[in-house]
Amino acid sequence: MYGFSRFPGRTLFAFVTICFILVAAALIPAPAHAGGYSAIVLDADTGRVLHAHEADTLRYPASLTKMMTLYMAFDALKDGRLKLDQRITVSAHAAGQAPSAIGLRPGQTLTVRDAILAAVTKSANDATVALGEAIGGTESQFAAMMTRRAREIGMSSTTFRNASGLPNKGQKSTARDMATLARALLKNHSSHYAYFSTPEFEWNDRVFNNHNHLLKRYEGVDGIKTGYIRASGFNLVASAKRDGRRVIGVVFGGTSVTARDNRMIELLDTAFEKIDDTNAPVMAEKSDRHFALISSAEATTAKPPKQKQVKPAAEAKAGNNGEWAVQLGAFKQAASAEKLLDRVRGKLPAAEPLVDAVDAGKVTLYRARLTGLSQADAQSACQRFKREKLSCSVVSPDA
Known part of the structure; x- marks a missing residue:
């Protein structure tokens, strides 16, 4: 086994510096999104x-x-x-x-x-x-x-x-x-x-x-x-x-x-x-x-708007008109949720991929969802994903 004594002083300093930078980069939390506000x-x-x-x-x-x-x-x-x-x-x-x-x-x-x-x-x-x-x-x-x-x-x-x-x-x-x-x-x-x-x-x-x-x-x-x-x-x-x-x-x-x-x-x-x-x-x-x-x-949880908000109409129809979704997991990093959605989006091309951040106590979790589905399509998709050994749950409009 080689020890650090085999490295010249400058080489050792450069090596330690690079290691420090890599570790620091790994510890930096991922941004909430890639775009600016x-x-x-x-x-x-x-x-x-x-x-x-x-x-x-x-x-x-x-x-x-x-x-x-x-x-x-x-x-x-x-x-x-x-x-x-x-x-x-x-x-x-x-x-x-x-x-x-x-x-x-x-x-x-x-x-x-x-x-x-x-x-x-x-x-x-x-x-x-x-x-x-x-x-x-x-x-x-x-x-x-x-x-x-x-x-x-x-x-x-x-x-x-x-x-x-x-x-x-x-x-x-x-x-x-x-x-x-x-x-x-x-x-x-x-x-x-x-x-x-x-x-x-x-x-x-x-x-x-x-x-x-x-x-x-x-x-x-x-x-x-x-x-x-x-x-x-x-x-x-x-x-x-x-x-x-x-x-x-x-x-x-x-x-x-x-x-x-x-x-x-x-x-x-x-x-x-x-x-x-x-x-x-x-x-x-x-x-x-x-x-x-x-x-x-x-x-x-922010304070509600002062003006009156309109209540969604025809809520009873929601189960049949494309408001359902499937959730494929929740992750500590948004990039992990995005990677999973990139992998599965071709299996359900009519759905809309969505990474949604949610407060889970001490951490923020990022949910990977495919949205804009009918109830039947969501249930069928989940059954197929489960057969492929993927975690999946059906999300109703009022969940």
Whole structure:
């Protein structure tokens, strides 16, 4: 056996230093998410900024990208290049998109209307890419068109590389640009904006619920889009109208769906309180500093919004309309949950992968779930996972 005495002094020092760095790196806790936190709230009518936190920092937009794809589709409907009942053909490229998806096949057709609804509710990447290809020929050509149009409506910092928001290092935007896009959708495509409030979409005997839970949770919210990829965290653009006044909020980088939604509720509440005070300064950023580290459990224990919240409608139907989930485990590291979901997502392509942080006393656990399922699909999936020696439990809508 060799001892340290065989190493020269400098070599020994370098060796010990490297070991120290490796051990220290292993002890550093994983971040709550890979993306940074940004937020902005606007008075939709005047454009006045009511709140901003790192609103011009470049982030990954994830499925907020679909807002721009839909803007382009609404442009095409307005000038006659598309019609709502027109059938578009699904390419192999579109059908091969990673979930979230509605399971389109190469050569299959669907109407423009259905593609729009699939993008709005299920955030379906296959339908979104098919829609983009119908406008631009190829997805890459369409992405270039998206970027040019984004510049024309004032999104000066945004670059698009695909139609869906699936991971691409070159696809970046900001909270301010996404608020600009939401405002442009309201102003320039008011006749189509109502699509964003669609509660559910039925396709091939399956019902997909809108991922924007604030449509049910917050009085006055009527759109518009959620987004998630690992590199961004959980994103949301929401618009709400009360007493004739409308605000637009953007949140990038939530640690979970619940934490993101609760933060948006806080921002909207404060915005409605301040919207009529033209002398009020932009809301302070102090309350934002620790947002990137809060778990979903911490978020749910925050004080409730002051305004009345809307109780979810038709709760009795929840067991049959895609609100069920399967849970495949809970881990001390978010990366472990993400790794498991990456491994199994191909086995259940219609489901939406979700890593949700929950307070478990002295530690935070990260639950690996596949969501957006019907009760029958969730039960069938769990049986299959158990046959493959995977831990699995069915999660009901009211669990």
